[in-house]
Amino acid sequence: MADYILEMRGITKTFPGVKALENVNLKVKEGEVHALCGENGAGKSTLMKVLSGVYPHGTYEGDILFKGNVCEFKDIKSSESLGIVIIHQELALIPYLSIAENIFLGNEQGARGVIDWNETNVKAKQLLSKVGLKESPGTLINTLGVGKQQLVEIAKALSKQVKLLILDEPTAALNEEDSENLLNLILTFKQQGISSIIISHKLNEIAKVADSITILRDGKTIETLDMKADEVTEDRIIKGMVGRDLTHRYPERVPNIGETIFEVKNWTVHHPQHLERKVIDNVDFHIRKGEIVGIAGLMGAGRTELAMSIFGRSYGRNISGQVFKDGKELHLRTISQAIDNGIAYVTEDRKHYGLVLIDDIKRNISMASLPKLSRRSVVNENEEIVVAESFRKKMNIKTPSVKQITGNLSGGNQQKVVLSKWIFSGPDVLILDEPTRGIDVGAKYEIYTIINQLASEGKGVLIISSELPEILGMCDRIYIMSEGRMTGEVSREEASQETLMKYMTKSRG
Incomplete structure (x- = not known):
């Protein structure tokens, strides 16, 4: 058996006007977790699409060797037949089909064109057990959270007798607990002899699971590091990715904070379908000119629902409360009215x-x-x-x-x-919902610089983020939400991850 399960040699891929990959080399050892790092646009996803047959043989230059044999994949099915399975950042599940139907879609269990549903459900249950998902195989996908959907994708990969599992930003949309569970699952697969390639911008996750790391920059291989032998640090990885040291992850800023520019009082929002349920319960907050205010909270705390309901009532029913800008009450019943009154909302789901x-x-x-x-x-x-x-x-x-x-x-x-x-x-007020989700450290720094510039112009900025270091590094003042209510407010000087987590886990009681 070859030492390397995968070798990609001299891969070059060109799109009209852009050379996405130039002479890229990648080697993955049998049974290891290999991380692929680089800024957005470095070529990571393109390289994996070449490997998995999304970009078929003949559309790129170079060679792919799997278990020592040269491969010329003409489509995804060709690579999957050898056990190379890719899970993309945007999950490819059909929401109105069941878990079992999604797992075996295109790989139906049965004979002579007739699906054996008993066999389908039994096998699906076995696969769900392997990934630690206790749901029934008949559960509809659209009733599951993103973390559980990610596990269904992995169960689907296991059904294809996976030997090399490729995960593109697998934890980008997951909370800390779901992310931790997924990383532990990757380590379990490693013990079972399954090799993995993980693309991630979260360097702490790479440090936890990866044995080796290959860094790409501008479509070229910069270096491959052994995570243990080379004493790899986050700073070393960042330097390889961006071509320079980022001594400060957050650009320095001296706040110049003025009078209150935006205020929300007694804001209550009911669920759009279940009218008896309060999603936002009597929330108050304010933002001053030149101030960057953060809202922290666990997934489901109501942060996005709060932002969308304020922004032209684009979420919720039976909304009550008051919105003020420069001391004048606004009645923002449509998105157009919000825009006309100088309010902007950058959604968490840009796509x-x-x-x-x-x-x-x-x-x-x-x-x-x-x-x-x-x-x-x-x-x-x-x-x-x-x-x-x-x-x-x-x-x-x-x-x-x-x-x-x-x-x-x-x-x-x-x-x-x-x-x-x-x-x-x-706008005079910008609401930024997860402004750096799925973005590399170099691009994050650029976006943080833009946010600081907006604040320096006297605008009020509200950042909603699941990344506590981002909230702590960028915000002058932080509100904390739990179960639809504001449970705390702390200044930059008082704030720590422990303090925020204490308020984030505070229940209605």
């Missing part, structure tokens, strides 16, 4: 709610502010291009043209397009 991925960058930047570029309802396209170009340069969006389709950009560059859209709307 579904923040961007039109099949449209170009310039249209995505202008779409929330078309009246600024229109005369008699006709958009001035030249002006639109000028505006988009200015944001491309100012925000350092890595793209050859603002006419590039937004879905072709990396996650970090997509996030910069979302921020550009809302900055162009000219």
